Amino acid sequence: QVQLVESGGGLVQAGGSLRLSCAVSGLTFSAYAMGWFRQAPGKAREFVAAVKWGSDSTYYRESVKGRFTISRDSAKNTVYLQMNSLNPEDTAVYYCAAGSVWGSVSTRESVYDYWGQGTQVTVSS
Numbered sequence: 001q002v003q004l005v006e007s008g009g010g011l012v013q014a015g016g017s018l019r020l021s022c023a024v025s026g027l028t029f030s031a032y033a034m035g036w037f038r039q040a041p042g043k044a045r046e047f048v049a050a051v052k053w054g055s056d057s058t059y060y061r062e063s064v065k066g067r068f069t070i071s072r073d074s075a076k077n078t079v080y081l082q083m084n085s086l087n088p089e090d091t092a093v094y095y096c097a098a099g100s101v102w103g104s105v106s107t108r109e110s111v112y113d114y115w116g117q118g119t120q121v122t123v124s125s
Contacts, residue, residue, distance in 0.1 A: 002026035002114045004096050009119030012086055016123070020081040022096030022116055030054075033102045034072055034079040035112055038092035038121075045095070049081060050106040059106055063089075086123045093118040 008020040022034070035050035049070040050059045058070055069082040079096055097112035105111045 002098075004098060004114055004116035006094065006096050006116045006119040009094060009121045011122045011124065014087050014123055014125050016086050017082070017084045018086065018121060020083065020094055020096075020119060020121070022079045022081075024077045024079070024096075024098060027098060027114065029072075029077040030074050032098040032100055032113075033106055034070070035097045035099065035106060036070060036079075036081045036094060037097060037109065038090075038094045039118075040092040043092075045109060047107040047109075048094070051079065052102045052106075057102070059104075061107075083121070086121075088123045088125045091121060091123050093120050 003025045005023045012018055030053055033052050036048040037045050038048050039045040048061050051070045051072050055072055067085045072079045095118045096116045098114040099112040101111050
């Protein structure tokens with residue numbers, strides 16, 4: 001059974017930082033690209049960041065470039081999202097996802113096979 005379990009969300013003031021984690025089990029972690037998506041209230045889910053299985057390639061949403069960093073630890077089967085300089089527009093439920101393809105399509109929800117349940121990030125002004 002494949003499981004993706006996010007953690008690390010919470011309430012933070014604008015300008016602060018959080019690190020999200022996503023622990024993966026039930027699949028060959030090294031064979032999957034990992035992505036982070038987010039969904040704010042009343043809005044569609046949107047791509048945030050993705051990292052290729054070998055960590056040698058990443059994609060970021062334009063609005064988070066320079067503030068967020070995606071990384072993965074194959075020894076721990078975990079993917080991380082370090083979020084710095086947070087602002088209220090980053091408030092959302094953040095989801096991690098695993099997919100078996102890589103490329104520009106990695107910004108699309110449809111290419112991901114497995115999803116976590118989400119973790120809430122709230123940034124106060």
